[in-house]
Every structure is written in structure tokens, then in C-alpha cells.
Amino acid sequence: MKKFLVLCSSLILFLSTFSFSHKAEAATFSDINGSFAKEYIEALGKEGVITGFPDGTYRPNITIKRSDFAKMLALALELPLNEASAKSFTDVPNWAKPYVGALVDAGITSGKKPGYFGAALPITRQEMIIMFVRAMGLEDYAQLLYLQSEFKDEAKISPTAYPYVSFAEHIGFAEGNPNNEFMPSQPGTRAAAAKWIYFFKIKGDQFFENALYVIGANTVDNIEDVQFVNDDAVKVVYTDGTSETIDVVTFLDDMYMRLQYDQFNYWTGFDWADLSEGEKTEIIQFIVECWQADWSDYKLLAAPEVVVEKVKQRLNNYFINHNNNQDILLEKAIWVAIDERLIQAKNHQ
Template identity: 45%
Template sequence: MKKGFITLLVVALAFASLPFTAAAASFKDIGGTYAKEYIEVLSQKNIISGYNDGTYRPQEKVTRAQFAKMLALALELPGSPDAAKGFKDVKDWADPHVGALVEAGVTKGIRPDFFGADNPITRQEMIVMFVRAMGMEPYAVLTNPISGFDDEAKISQFAYNHVAFAEAIGFAEGSNNSFMPTTTADRAAAAKWIYNFTIDEEKYFNRALSFIVGNTMTLENAERAKKIDEDTVRIYNFDRTTEDRDLVEFMNELMVRLNYEYLYFLDGMFWNESAISVKSDLVNTAMDFWQSEYSGYTLKVSATDASARLTAHLNEFFADEENVYYSYSILEEMLFFAEDEGIIEMK
């Protein structure tokens, strides 16, 4: 398992339970489970292990600490016990793995001092960690996907974007079109998702790339994208042309574009309730895009001047309660003002 999912955006897997045998080619209790193939493949690759009695126990629940160990080892992350010392409930055997995920930004715990190590992990919690481990969390948030699961209303707010994103790329599957987000995950489900995450890594990464490209509105000609090698992505355009780009540079470009587009969905109420530093970030997000080589605009004044004038205008514009009431978009208002005042012009 390559660590590229996480490192891109700087952009032996074992359950921790008692007692385990060495990895086996098969287990005597998995014949009737849907996960038989996944379990056997991962076992043959020494990625998962069973119990001393020759069983895998596919219906047994997986704790958050056990899953942390699974995922950290699947990602080949170096152990980092010190990073988990703030959690009062993590046992010594899990410290290196939980800490590794904390350092990689895959988990924060339930609270700063509580990881929930012995809590059975839910399906939505697993998906959140997978999406973060893929390095796709910011893209899942900014593309703002909508879930098609019948029980999507039961998905917690913290996990909604992650589940909907994973659903869009075919990673998060349910039963009878229900995801059952708060249902605790068992060892069979864990094996299936770990299999998909490790064995089919390339497939899901390319699906994620194409989903992001398809939901980046300022990429008007791009239809989909595919990673060609560790450094290169190929973009397939609607006009049937292709373009090879540096993978990291392209992912960074997507992030700039998506952050810019996200301003469209923010309105005057958000502006008025934001701190001065947040307002500055919002204006700088627009200017970062306008100044980029792939923008359709050219910044005609200094960034300092543009920032001051845009901020002053938005403060004045959204001080009018009527403008807030009509939910004018921050991005649209910035564009109107910047074009009218000659701050930007079309290339």
C-alpha cells in the first residue's frame, strides 16, 4: 500500500485483539459471508489475521482502536506513540497507530483527551477516516456532494460530505439503498473496505479525480481525469483533446479553483458574522484565483489595493439589511464590483 493518498496533498494489517495466529489463507467461519474473497486475499497478503481457533469472526464488532491500527498499518505510517498521549483512553498497544493517524490528519479523536478507543466504530466514522486517508477531505467538502441514500438524513453533519463523496465514487455502499451510517461496523465490512482501499486504490483515486474535475465549474472543457503514473495526471476534455499535467500541481490548482467557486455559496449573513481575519481570507481566495495563470481575469491593481477596496465595499454592501435578506452571493458581488471599478478585467 503506497502512502501517496496522504502525501499527495502536501498535496501487514492486524486487528488488535486476543489472541491472533499468523495470517492464514482461509478461516473456517467465512464460507457464508459476502466478505470471504476480501478476507482471503488480505490474509494471503498478510494484511489481516484471525484468532487462534482458526476463525475470523466476521460478525464481531470492530473498535475504533482496532480500526486505527488496521488503517495505520495499511497506510504504512510510522508509529507515533507520543502523538496519542493526549488521549486518556488509548492503551499502549494502540498508541503508535492512533498517534500515526493523528499526525497524518486522519483522526482527531472524539474529544481532545478522548479517542473512544473501545467504542465500536460506526460505518460513517470509518468512511470519514478513509476519505481523509485518501487525502480527499477538502475536496469532499468543497464539491459539496449530495447523497442519494434513502437514509441520508441520518448521516451526521460531520460525516455527510465524506459519505456523499465516497458514495459518488462507488466506495461507500449500502444495502437496499440505505447506508446505515450509525450502525457499528463488523470485521467483514472492515475487510471489504480495507480491500477496496488497498487493492483497488488506483480505481477509487481515479474515480475521485474525475468526480472533482466534473464538479469544478471553472474547468469548463475538462470532462474527467486519470492518474497515469505517480507524478502525472491526464485530463480528458469535452473537445476530445487531452493534456498531461503534474499531478500535485493539478491537485493544487483544483483546490484554488474549488475554494474560489465555494465563495458563490456564501452570502451576506456569512460575511457579517465572520471575523476580520476570515473576511480577509475570503477576499484573498478570490484574488488568488484572479492572479493565477489559469484564471480568465487579470488583476489590474496591486493586491493590497484590491483587498482593501473589496473589503470596504462588501462591508458597506452587506450593511444594508435588504442585501442580506436577498442572499446575494459574496463571489458575485465581488465580481460585479471588481469589474465595474477596473480592479480586474477579462483576458
């Protein structure tokens, strides 16, 4: 829970950083007049987020390197720069280390592999989306939801990037070409990077509000809309016409807990058998905590610690029979808890 509260604090900070200060004249580059991204390039140049080349060009149509994108994103997010955090990468040039280190500190990147950032490589469109979703602080939600992408070439999205791209698509951030193709492995251009960072910066609050709705609607069946009241609270509208105002941290905490609980519908006795006794206890403690939540269909009939111990013992006895290992973990946890009269359905007469 402590880790989650830190995360949510960073989300609220995220909402407050996305604006332009209008502190300087728009940056000019000699080769952007015909670019679709001219407006975005000039605005980001004015903010010092992007710079061109010594000859006064921006070169919008060339691919952007991972090191250059790291600098743009770190500056756009106004992250504290930290050269030391990039020291484990052997391929990052000195000028890029503060920016790469900033992204490492923020949990936005860990490189291509241990010790290697891929600084000189072009960054692909799907790699950029992964970083954007992480920058929003919503990586866990994207992975837990694992939404279906509607892009025609969704089969080409890498397994690692798929939940990030589909999540960004559903919140309106990731867009495809006129043929509705995302082109995930295509290297991003400097123009495309400028456009995405511009919209991420100027419309960050709108994308975040969209994300809250997507998370809520795909977690709770009767949520119709989620709207910001202010930076700290949201109005949740339900399908029956009622609504309530909830703290953003509380809302996200609740959705996260529900999504994690639902994951155990995909666990079986085979997963249970791979766990240590301590891990089993931790999982049952979490399930019991969910049964105590307001949204749960069940209520406890015994002390939580008693429920945990008895459910764990019964599951161990049940799954020791290998013929039972294909059964769903959560279903069996509920079954044994009811059988032991440890829980009861709230609508029980």
C-alpha cells in the same frame, strides 16, 4: 500553498503503498469458509494487517471495535506507528496506542471528543468511510463538493459524515445493500472491515483516479474524463475533444482553488461583518489571486495590492448598510472591482 504541497506529496505516497507483497502463505482462520469476505480476510491476514483470536477464529460476523479498526487501517496504510500521539486519549489500551497515534499523526482521526477515542465502541459504517476519505487525503474536496448521495437512506447519514459518504459513493467505494441502503449508523462487522480495507489497499489507485475525475467533472463544466498517465501526471480530456497532461499536484491545486473561490458565492454581507480586518484582507487577496488565474473570466487592470485595498474598502462601505447584508459577497466583489475599473472581463470588446 506549502500545506497543500505537503498534502499532495502524501497523495502520491498513498498511490505507491497499495499493493500486496505476497511475502507469506495466506493466513487461515477456522471460521471463515462460509464468509463472503474469506478471500479478503486471508489476504490481509497474510500481510499481517489483521489477526484473529487465540482460538484460531476470525469471527467475521461480530462488530469491530474502533481500536481494532485503527490497527487494521494503520497497518494497511503502512503508517509510522507512534504511541505518544495517542497519549491524550484516556480510553485507548496500551496495545492500540501506536496504531491510534499513527492515525492521529496522519490526520485520519481525532477521536470521538477531546480525550476520548471511543476505543471499545463499535465503529459505524459512516465512521469507517470518514477515515477512508481522510486516508486518501481528499477530505477538503469531499467537504467543498458536498455531493448529493443516491442512497435511499441518505437522510439517515449524519451531517458530519454526509459529504464523506456521498464522495465515497461517487468514486465507487461506498456501496449499499441490494436495496441501495447504506445503513450509515449500523456497526461495521469484522468481515465488512476486511472487505473495505482489502479494496482500499488493492484498488487504491483506481479509487484515486475515480476521485480525480469526480473532483474535476464537478468543478469544471467541460471536463469529460481524467486518467492517470503515471503516478505524477494525469491526462485531462475535455468535451471538445482536446486533452492535456497535467501534473497531479497542479491539477489538484487548481481544482482546490476553484472550489474555494466558488464557496464565496455562498457568503453574504452577514459573513463579511463577522470578519476581522485581517481576515477580510486575506479573503480579498485570495479572490484577486483567482482573478489572475488562467481559468478566470477576468483580468486585472491594476496592481494586485491596489485591487485588494480598493475592493475591501468598497465592500466595507457597502455592507455597512445592513439592508445590503443579504447580498452575495463574491457578486459584490466583482461588481465593485468592475465599477472601479480594477478588473475587466477577458471577452470584453
